[in-house]
Amino acid sequence: MATVTLKGNEVNLAGNEVNVGDKAPEVTVVNSEGLADKVVGGAQDKTQLIVVVPSLDTPVCAAETRKFNEEAASIEGVDTTVVSMDLPFAASRFCSAEGIENLTVASDFRNKDFANAYGVLVADGALAGVTCRAIFVVDTCGKVTYKQLVPEITAEPDYEEALEAAKAAKKSC
Numbered sequence: 001m002a003t004v005t006l007k008g009n010e011v012n013l014a015g016n017e018v019n020v021g022d023k024a025p026e027v028t029v030v031n032s033e034g035l036a037d038k039v040v041g042g043a044q045d046k047t048q049l050i051v052v053v054p055s056l057d058t059p060v061c062a063a064e065t066r067k068f069n070e071e072a073a074s075i076e077g078v079d080t081t082v083v084s085m086d087l088p089f090a091a092s093r094f095c096s097a098e099g100i101e102n103l104t105v106a107s108d109f110r111n112k113d114f115a116n117a118y119g120v121l122v123a124d125g126a127l128a129g130v131t132c133r134a135i136f137v138v139d140t141c142g143k144v145t146y147k148q149l150v151p152e153i154t155a156e157p158d159y160e161e162a163l164e165a166a167k168a169a170k171k172s173c
Helices: 061-076 088-098 112-119 159-168
Strands: 003-006 009-014 027-031 037-040 046-052 080-085 104-107 134-138 144-149
Touching: 003 061, 009 088, 027 112, 037 080, 046 112, 061 080, 061 088, 061 159, 080 134, 080 159, 088 104, 104 134, 134 159
Parallel strands: 046 080, 080 104
Antiparallel strands: 003 009, 027 037, 027 104, 046 134, 134 144
């Protein structure tokens, strides 16, 4: 299983590691708008950009969500979902306060199904029980075409690389 660091200290990840070329597990998360279920992964009618953050209540996660809200909206045919362990009520307040309208903010708080299915659950250390920082692009066929596991949880991802991967993944089965 892959490892990442939190402020330089190694933390282990739990769950099933998903890599480029793998079939993206189909998992239900909770949309912060109306507490509706949303399925991520699997084959869908749009390319999926799945942005995984530990908590919207941190400066880096908030900045990352704002950036993808601005940038991903311009990519036609891409459905962007930010997944965290935040309660949907807190995520909804964040979206209202920050003007997040171009993507879905969802929670994996119920059973940690997403975190376990994608291998992004922090298993130990101060953030045990939340997700690390990662990005997955899933094409319309349901295949993972891009994965970015950010090595240091407190660092921002490579936005340009992720956005270019989302643009490149637009294809039909």
